Amino acid sequence: MLQVAYLRQNTELVKERLSVKHFAELSLVDEVIALDDQRKQLTFQYDETQSLVNKASKEIGMLMGKGEKDAAEAKKTEVAELKSKLQPINEQLVIVEKQLHDTLIKLPNLPAALVPAGKTPEDNLNVKESGEEPNLPANAQPHWELIKKYDIINFELGVKLTGSGFPVYKGKGARLQRALIQYFLDYNTAAGYTEFIPPYMVNEATAYGTGQLPDKEGQMYYMPADNFYMIPTAEVPVTNIYRDEILKETDLPIKMTAYTPCFRREAGSFGADVRGLNRVHQFDKIEIVQLVHPDKSYEVLDEMVAHVEKLVQSLGLKYRILRLCGGDMSFASALTYDFEVWSAAQKKWLECSSVSNFENFQTNRMKIRFKDDKGKPQLIHSLNGSSLALPRILAAILENYQTENGIVIPEVLRPYTGFDLLN
Structure with missing residues (x-):
């Protein structure tokens, strides 16, 4: 399986080498990169939301310690709303990661520079x-x-x-x-x-x-x-x-x-x-x-x-x-x-x-x-x-x-x- 990082850094070279193998679906290289962009964005959203949940959760304990129960309850509501956003992000992330994997494994290995041109x-x-x-x-x-x-x-x-x-x-x-x-x-x-x-x-x-x-x-x-x-x-x-x-x-x-x-x-x-x-x-x-x-x-x-x-x-x-x-x-x-x-x-x-x-x-x-x-x-x-x-x-x-x-x-x-x- 090819590595996504290499595809990103050497997109045109990858397509050129795949052409030596007469691989017809060169557009899959761009699809892999686009799916990886989606994966990165969803991962960022998930991590960002989880960070807000963690931060708000800590604040609940501090507010309760100060006796500010109303503020703590409001913060609990905020945490619940944030957590409700995590599951759909994670579900979408699982889907995109599978699409990325299923697309990536369709790409054959790149032929080395010594491989002669030819089809038969x-x-x-x-x-x-x-x-x-x-x-x-x-x-x-x-x-x-x-x-x-x-x-x-x-x-x-x-x-x-x-x-x-x-x-x-x-x-x-x-x-x-x-x-x-x-x-x-x-x-x-x-x-x-x-x-x-x-x-x-x-x-x-x-x-x-x-x-x-x-x-x-x-x-x-x-x-x-x-x-x-x-x-x-x-x-x-x-x-x-x-x-x-x-x-x-x-x-x-x-x-x-x-x-x-x-x-x-x-x-x-x-x-x-x-x-x-x-x-x-x-x-x-x-x-x-x-x-x-x-x-x-x-x-x-x-x-x-x-x-x-x-x-x-x-x-x-x-x-x-x-x-x-x-x-x-x-x-x-x-x-x-x-x-x-x-x-x-x-x-x-x-x-x-x-x-x-x-x-x-x-x-x-x-x-x-x-x-x-x-x-x-x-x-x-x-x-x-x-x-x-x-x-x-x-x-x-x-x-x-x-x-x-x-x-x-x-x-x-x-x-x-x-x-x-x-x-």
């Missing part, structure tokens, strides 16, 4: 590409054919048990999936991230804290009986761990990682873009989250990008790193780098990670602060990244490592799988 994924900036094109056999197949050939993932069974987009892993497929999860977690914890196992369902306050609400209600599975949401990513519960807390500056940075299944309703239903593991409703992902000093968040962002890059490199996959343009960024992000791995059989790039700096957009919602060297509370910056999302990583491994004799397991995964070849 085609406008994203390719900042790096690395890795070699695999030499595939003449009869190479896409992963959705390979999983049938080796009987490692069953989508039809998933339809029977739940519905489309819910794969069932079995045999060596399940072991490979588990190996990826364990390897990614070990890689992250070795880099100083503390592992968490959070709930897979969250309440409304938690979903609001990271910006999923009110922006992404339609993308989450919702359970109205309990007012819970299935998590779309571990970022949601993990970042909220420190909600409503004031930390010490010496506590920073806080580095967290978690494996969770993720649940998203937006999966498509037609075309190669959504076949097999390319897009599913339930998938596994390992997340990294950092809470850092605001002066260091962009330095940490670079460190997290490098961390994810080394992880992708260790799998021997061809990859590229994109800096997202304004029109392709998420609601809450200030700057995002996407990682994509090359799908050799499909001849296309598959997104497998996003690493983002949210600055204080999320922490302002969650009130995660630290005390600076002067003892003043300051908002922390939050960052997160996929390290990694498994479906497209698994698809790329199956396709890029296929041979005439089976699928070769990347060397770093063999201690976890217990086998070198999937056949």
Whole structure:
């Protein structure tokens, strides 16, 4: 959530930066400022009236002490009249504060200066590409054919048990999936991230804290009986761990990682873009989250990008790193780098990670602060990244490592799988 004070002091800059995200409702910035003016005026009226009540109340005691009962009764009448004005002012103040909040949360985070102009994924900036094109056999197949050939993932069974987009892993497929999860977690914890196992369902306050609400209600599975949401990513519960807390500056940075299944309703239903593991409703992902000093968040962002890059490199996959343009960024992000791995059989790039700096957009919602060297509370910056999302990583491994004799397991995964070849 943006800060009202910043909007006031930098109104035109805010509108200019929101335009980079192609945000259409720039008038909301002026509405926020106007509502804040109303809030300030009502607060002043309330405080002024309350001050008069307090002053008159003290005078009643003094008049009674002097025996001036008539004057004291008159003052009581004055106090009663003043108090009668307080309730309607307070009621109006509550209404205006809600309007202010409801309007403010419609504004997305401001994109950083590094964010390139553009509206669609085609406008994203390719900042790096690395890795070699695999030499595939003449009869190479896409992963959705390979999983049938080796009987490692069953989508039809998933339809029977739940519905489309819910794969069932079995045999060596399940072991490979588990190996990826364990390897990614070990890689992250070795880099100083503390592992968490959070709930897979969250309440409304938690979903609001990271910006999923009110922006992404339609993308989450919702359970109205309990007012819970299935998590779309571990970022949601993990970042909220420190909600409503004031930390010490010496506590920073806080580095967290978690494996969770993720649940998203937006999966498509037609075309190669959504076949097999390319897009599913339930998938596994390992997340990294950092809470850092605001002066260091962009330095940490670079460190997290490098961390994810080394992880992708260790799998021997061809990859590229994109800096997202304004029109392709998420609601809450200030700057995002996407990682994509090359799908050799499909001849296309598959997104497998996003690493983002949210600055204080999320922490302002969650009130995660630290005390600076002067003892003043300051908002922390939050960052997160996929390290990694498994479906497209698994698809790329199956396709890029296929041979005439089976699928070769990347060397770093063999201690976890217990086998070198999937056949």
